[in-house]
Every structure is written in C-alpha cells, then in structure tokens.
Amino acid sequence: MLNKKKRIVVNIILIIACLIIAFPILFAFIKATQTPGQVMSPRILPSGYLFENIKFVWTRYNLWGYMLNSFKISLSIMLGKTFLSFFAAFALVFLDFKAKKPVFIFILITLMMPTEMLIVGLFDIISLPSPTSFKDFFSWFIHPSNIFLSPVKFGFGWTDNLLSVIVPFFASATGVFLFRQHFRNIPTSLIDASIIDGAGSFRFIYYVLLPLSRNTIGALFVVQFIYAWNQYLWPRIIIRNSSAQVIQVGLKAIIGNAEGVEWGQVMAGTIISMIPPLIMLFLFQDQFMKGIAVSDDK
Amino acid sequence: MEHRSRFKARGLEVVFLLPTMLILILFLYYPAWQSIILSLFRSNLFLGTRKFIGFENFRNLFSGALAPAYYQSLLQTLIFSVMVIVPGLLISLVLANLSISLGKRGKIYQILLIWPYALSPAVAGTIFSFLFNPEVGAVNTLLGAFSNLQPRWLDNPILAFLLVVTACIWKNLGYNYVFYLAALQNVPRNVYEAADIDGAGVVRSFFKITVPLVGPVTYFLIFTNLSYSFFEAFALIDLLTLGGPMGFLPFDNTGVTTLLIYKIFQDGFGGSSNMGFASAQSVLLMGIIGLITWFQFKFADKNVHYGGE
Numbered sequence: 001m002l003n004k005k006k007r008i009v010v011n012i013i014l015i016i017a018c019l020i021i022a023f024p025i026l027f028a029f030i031k032a033t034q035t036p037g038q039v040m041s042p043r044i045l046p047s048g049y050l051f052e053n054i055k056f057v058w059t060r061y062n063l064w065g066y067m068l069n070s071f072k073i074s075l076s077i078m079l080g081k082t083f084l085s086f087f088a089a090f091a092l093v094f095l096d097f098k099a100k101k102p103v104f105i106f107i108l109i110t111l112m113m114p115t116e117m118l119i120v121g122l123f124d125i126i127s128l129p130s131p132t133s134f135k136d137f138f139s140w141f142i143h144p145s146n147i148f149l150s151p152v153k154f155g156f157g158w159t160d161n162l163l164s165v166i167v168p169f170f171a172s173a174t175g176v177f178l179f180r181q182h183f184r185n186i187p188t189s190l191i192d193a194s195i196i197d198g199a200g201s202f203r204f205i206y207y208v209l210l211p212l213s214r215n216t217i218g219a220l221f222v223v224q225f226i227y228a229w230n231q232y233l234w235p236r237i238i239i240r241n242s243s244a245q246v247i248q249v250g251l252k253a254i255i256g257n258a259e260g261v262e263w264g265q266v267m268a269g270t271i272i273s274m275i276p277p278l279i280m281l282f283l284f285q286d287q288f289m290k291g292i293a294v295s296d297d298k
Numbered sequence: 299m300e301h302r303s304r305f306k307a308r309g310l311e312v313v314f315l316l317p318t319m320l321i322l323i324l325f326l327y328y329p330a331w332q333s334i335i336l337s338l339f340r341s342n343l344f345l346g347t348r349k350f351i352g353f354e355n356f357r358n359l360f361s362g363a364l365a366p367a368y369y370q371s372l373l374q375t376l377i378f379s380v381m382v383i384v385p386g387l388l389i390s391l392v393l394a395n396l397s398i399s400l401g402k403r404g405k406i407y408q409i410l411l412i413w414p415y416a417l418s419p420a421v422a423g424t425i426f427s428f429l430f431n432p433e434v435g436a437v438n439t440l441l442g443a444f445s446n447l448q449p450r451w452l453d454n455p456i457l458a459f460l461l462v463v464t465a466c467i468w469k470n471l472g473y474n475y476v477f478y479l480a481a482l483q484n485v486p487r488n489v490y491e492a493a494d495i496d497g498a499g500v501v502r503s504f505f506k507i508t509v510p511l512v513g514p515v516t517y518f519l520i521f522t523n524l525s526y527s528f529f530e531a532f533a534l535i536d537l538l539t540l541g542g543p544m545g546f547l548p549f550d551n552t553g554v555t556t557l558l559i560y561k562i563f564q565d566g567f568g569g570s571s572n573m574g575f576a577s578a579q580s581v582l583l584m585g586i587i588g589l590i591t592w593f594q595f596k597f598a599d600k601n602v603h604y605g606g607e
Contacts, residue, residue: 006500010396017393018410021471024425027436031428040434042443084318091314095307103315106322112591113326116529116559117584120336120566120577121329123343151336151348168325171318191304201305230418232533233559237567248420252537255424263428270424277416285412293480 025274032268039264053268057254063269065243066250069162070229071276073246076166077228082220085175086213090205092176093183094191104180111173116233126164126238128155160241165234175220178291182216183209218284219291226277247273330584336577343571355578367552368561368579374549375557378463379527386467387519390474395508398482399490408479414472419530422469423537427452430461452538455545455554462555465534470526474519481515482508521594528559528587535560558583 031039033050057063091097092104115122131137131154140146140153158164186209194204235246242253254269255261281288337355341348359368397407429436430451441447451457485508493503509516535541541560542553556564558579566576 007400010400014393014396014400014404014407018407021411021414021468024422024429024468027429028425031436040439042439044440084321087314088318091307091311094305095311095314096305097307097311103319107318110322110326112525112587113330113584114525114529115326116532117580117587118326118329118333120562120573120580121332122325123567123573124332124336125324125329148331149335151339151341152332168321171321171325173322176318195304201310204305226416230420232418232420232536233529233563236536237563248418248533251420251424255427255537261434263431263434266424267428270421273418274416274421277418278413281413281416282409285409289476289480292476293483 025271028267029271031264032271034264036262036264039262039267049264050268053262053265054272056262057265057269057272061250061254061265061269062242063247063250063254063272066245066247067273067276069244070247072162073165073231074225074228074276077169078221078224080166080170081172081175081224082217084170085172085220086179086217088176089179089183090201090209092180094201094204107171107173107176109173110171111177115168119234119237122168122234123237124152125155126168127159128152128157130154130157158238160239160244162244164238165231165246168234169228172224174223178216178220179213182213182291186212215287215290218287222280222284222288225280229277333577333580333584336574337581339574339577341573341577343567343573345571348574351574355575356582358575359578359582364575367556370545370549370551371556371558371561374459374554375528378459378466378531378557379524381463382466382470382527382531383520383523386470386523387474387516389467390471391478391508391512391516392504393471394475394478394482395504398479398485399487401487411475412472412479414469415476417469417472419466419469419533420537422465423534426461426465426534427538453543455543455549458539458543459554462531462534462538465538466527466531469534470523473526474523477515477519478512481512485511521590524590525587528557528583531557532559532563536563 027044030044030046032053034043034047035049038047038049088107092100131140137154146153156164190208191204194208199207230248231246232248236249239245239249242250245253251266251270251273254266338350338352339348340351340354358364393411397404397411400407430438432438432448432450432452435451437451438448449457451461489507490503493507498506535555535557539553539555541556541564544550544552545554552561562576562579562583565579566573
C-alpha cells in the first residue's frame with residue numbers, strides 16, 4: 001500500500017484530473033440554468049432558468065421528437081444485436097457443423113468495416129425505391145452482372161424511415177466475438193451434465209447459458225445502446241426529414257435553427273441528450289466492467 | 299473448440315447464423331462491393347446520372363487539380379490520429395493506474411472518470427463550439443474579463459486543429475480508461491510493493507511495470523482508437539469547424555480539419571455531390587484500413603502475448 005504522503009499526492013492529482021475532465025459538462029450545465037443575458041456574461045454561478053431553457057428546446061426545437069427517435073433506434077439496436085449475436089455465437093461454439101471457421105472469419109472481418117466507411121455504397125442500397133413488382137425485381141436479379149458489375153438499381157426505399165438507421169446495425173461482430181469468448185470459458189462439465197440430463201439446445205440455453213451470461217449481456221447492452229445513441233454520420237446523411245431525425249444530429253439542427261443561437265437553450269438540450277446513455281452506463285456498470293475484463297484478453 | 303461442440307445441429311446452425319450473415323452481406327459486404335463499382339462511374343447524387351469512366355476517379359485523386367487536397371487530407375488524418383492516440387492513451391493509463399493504486403478508496407474516482415464513456419462526439423462538438431466561439435464563447439468571455447486576449451479559435455488553423463484534437467481526446471478518455479482499469483484490476487499489487495522496496499521510483503515503476511503489463515490492451519486500444527479518430531471524429535468536425543479553416547502553405551489546398559472521412563462526406567454528399575469520386579476515396583480508405591488490419595494480425599502474433607487459454 002502507498003504511504004500517507006504519496007496517498008495525499010495521488011488524491012490531489014486525481015481530484016484535479018476529475019475536475020478538468022468534468023469541467024466542460026459542469027460549465028454546460030451551469031450555462032443551461034442561466035437566462036440569455038447571463039449566458040453571455042462571464043458569470044459562472046448557476047441560476048434558476050433551467051426549466052425555461054428546457055421547455056423551449058423541448059417544444060420549439062423538437063428535442064422531444066429527436067429523443068423519442070433515438071430511444072426507438074437505440075433500444076431496437078441494443079436488443080436486436082444482443083439477441084442475434086447470442087444465437088450466432090451459440091452456433092459457433094456449441095453446434096457441430098462444417099464451415100465453422102470460414103463463417104467465423106467472415107463475421108470477424110466486419111469488425112474492420114465501420115459503416116462510416118461504406119456510406120456511399122450503403123446510401124443507394126437503402127435509399128433507392130424498391131421494385132414495384134416482383135417481375136421487375138426478378139428480371140434484374142436474374143443477371144449476375146446487374147448485381148455485381150453495375151451500380152445497384154433497386155433499394156429498400158427507407159429514406160426518412162427509422163428502419164434505415166436500425167436494420168443495418170442488427171448484426172454485430174463485437175457481440176458475436178464477446179459471446180463466443182464467454183461461451184468458450186464455460187466449463188465442459190456443465191455441458192456434459194446438460195446432455196446427460198437429456199437437455200436439448202434450447203433447454204440448455206434457457207436454464208444454463210442465459211443465467212451464466214448476465215455479465216456479457218449487460219456489457220453488450222451498455223456498449224450497443226451507447227453506440228446506437230451516439231451515431232451521427234449515417235443518420236445525418238440518410239435522414240432528411242427532421243421529424244425522423246435522431247438527437248445527435250438534432251443538436252446540430254438546434255444550433256443552426258435559431259436566429260442567433262441561444263446557447264443556454266442549446267446547452268440545456270445537450271445536457272438532456274446525455275442522460276439516457278449515462279443511466280445505461282451506471283445501471284449496468286458492474287456487468288459492463290466484468291464483461292470488458294473478459295473481452296480484453298482475446 | 300471442436301471438443302465443445304456437443305449439441306446436434308439438426309439445421310439449427312442455419313437458423314441461428316442466417317440472420318447475422320444476411321445482414322452482414324446486405325449492409326456491409328454488398329455496400330463495400332458497391333463502393334468499388336461506383337468508384338468506376340461518374341455519378342451525381344441529386345441528378346442520379348451515372349456514366350462508366352474506368353479509373354478516372356482514382357487518377358483524379360493522385361494527379362491533377364483535385365490531388366493536392368486529397369494528399370493534404372491524408373496527411374492531416376495521420377497527424378491527427380497520432381496526436382489523438384498517444385496523449386489519449388498515456389493520460390488514461392496514468393489515471394487508471396493512480397485510481398487503482400488507492401485500492402478500495404479509489405472507487406469514487408473510477409465513477410468520476412468512467413462517465414465520459416457515455417459522451418458522444420456530437421455533444422463534445424456542441425459544448426466545445428460554445429466554449430470556444432470567438433464572439434460569444436465562454437472561454438473568450440472569461441479571458442475578456444481580465445485581459446485583452448481574444449483568440450479566434452476556429453479561424454486560426456493551428457488553434458482549430460488543436461481544438462478538434464483536444465475535444466477528441468476528451469471524448470475518448472472514458473473508453474480508454476475503462477479498458478485500462480479492467481486490465482490493471484488483475485495485476486497483483488505486490489509487484490509494485492516489491493519495486494518500491496527495491497527503490498524504484500514512481501515514474502520508473504510506471505514505465506517498467508505498468509506499461510509492459512498492459513501491453514496487449516494498449517495494442518488493442520491503438521487500433522480501436524485509430525478507427526475512432528478516422529471515423530468518429532466526423533461529428534466533432536461537422537459541429538466545430540466544418541472542415542476549415544484553410545491552413546498555411548503547404549496546407550492550403552483544403553481546410554486543415556478536413557480529415558478523410560469528412561472529405562468523403564463533402565465530395566459525395568456536399569456541394570458537388572460527386573458520388574463516384576467519393577466512392578474512390580472510400581475504396582482507398584478500405585485499402586488503408588485493410589492494410590492496418592493485416593499489419594495488426596501479423597504483428598500481434600509475434601509481439602503480444604495474450605495470457606491464458
């Protein structure tokens with residue numbers, strides 16, 4: 001253990017570091033409580049104007065609409081990703097089939113393919129109108145050169161539709177990887193016992209695997225929710241209608257919207273937008289830390 | 299791995315894997331392929347016109363009037379990544395090490411340092427653009443209260459670049475801290491006590507014990523941070539600088555904060571809406587990321603020991 005003198009020094013350094021790191025947020029919060037006049041002054045004491053500021057962005061600048069869209073998207077992605085990657089990893093670890101390795105590599109490679117890099121190609125696939133009749137689609141689809149050698153002709157027609165920001169993110173290499181890692185650490189004896197008891201895959205999943213996977217699931221919930229909540233570039237491009245926009249891009253709209261930005265209101269919106277991911281983080285903090293600790297010695 | 303595969307598959311593997319595989323093919327692999335195809339076309343986002351032009355988009359990236367801006371953007375992205383990653387990792391490792399060294403009593407700092415993990419680049423960008431706005435910004439207002447100094451943070455190329463770097467480091471601190479904390483939690487404290495008895499100073503035991511011990515995590519973090527500074531910095535730039543301001547010679551062909559991803563956005567979805575040209579840039583970016591990944595795997599086998607299993 002550290003001696004007393006060192007302990008004090010460490011504490012002082014950490015307190016200063018915490019203050020510096022928290023400063024921009026504290027400052028934003030204080031300014032969110034001030035009247036427009038006070039915001040422009042050097043005053044750094046909180047004031048009583050917070051609810052007026054919130055009320056303004058909430059209704060006039062559609063903050064609530066943005067938040068609601070982000071909620072729908074983030075919860076869908078969080079649940080969908082966790083669900084799909086749980087079963088994919090189950091197949092990769094506990095089921096016997098050929099082509100296991102190529103499938104795993106196929107999934108793993110996508111770790112290095114962030115959507116941001118693919119926006120140009122993805123844009124057409126998502127935004128072009130879908131074929132009007134099956135015959136149209138079939139006569140296009142039947143020629144491989146249409147699919148592989150020329151720009152795509154049909155898409156999903158999802159511009160301004162929340163599906164465009166949800167469905168492409170349902171699959172997750174991170175999730176498959178984390179679950180696979182965790183499943184491989186489960187003692188063989190447990191699997192043997194289940195098989196002797198005559199349990200099939202689903203009973204094994206329900207009675208053994210799920211209870212054992214709480215930490216990994218919790219960690220993934222945090223990671224995926226925050227990832228989805230914080231998305232920016234893709235919704236910025238694919239969603240043009242502000243009623244379908246997400247909160248992160250909404251912040252830019254709020255800044256640009258006002259004639260002469262009211263920064264107190266913008267800061268109020270910013271602070272509000274941080275609350276859901278923070279709640280997720282602290283709700284699942286224990287599972288998150290444990291889940292991460294397993295994952296890093298890949 | 300094989301000895302664990304106990305359950306009869308009976309086609310379940312298809313049911314379990316198909317959704318994931320379909321989504322990856324439709325929304326990652328196929329768009330990647332489409333980017334390659336589009337890079338061979340002259341294609342306009344708004345007019346919807348498409349004309350096959352072979353490798354002209356790529357030629358335009360490396361020679362001719364448009365090339366200098368691309369080279370500058372490439373160079374800026376590399377400088378930016380190094381300036382974000384090195385201090386970012388160092389700061390978070392020091393903080394993780396300090397808060398661990400306090401034992402149970404350091405728990406409070408863990409909470410106070412983890413929260414930036416929930417921070418989004420857009421929030422960081424919004425707050426920074428208020429703090430450093432030259433006219434009404436908080437920093438200049440405070441400076442004005444006791445000096446005449448009123449720097450134009452976002453118009454000066456050096457200040458603007460440093461500002462984006464700082465915001466980026468700040469935003470990513472929580473992520474790096476979490477991983478270092480998790481890694482250091484498994485290190486027995488008596489290693490440090492032994493070093494202390496041997497008379498190794500704080501700085502010495504940091505570099506001789508802590509840094510090597512977290513080697514694999516640092517390695518992992520370098521690559522996730524690289525991807526972060528290549529892609530996620532977009533929101534910061536879009537809110538803070540819009541890619542500007544113009545730099546000094548030789549950085550005067552495009553804005554100093556126009557990183558590769560922002561340039562793709564500008565060229566493909568901005569004023570000129572030249573999707574083919576943006577595609578060519580995406581394809582090159584894929585090449586760069588592919589190269590880094592290949593390097594990562596090749597290098598990891600030789601130099602990093604992942605414990606256990």
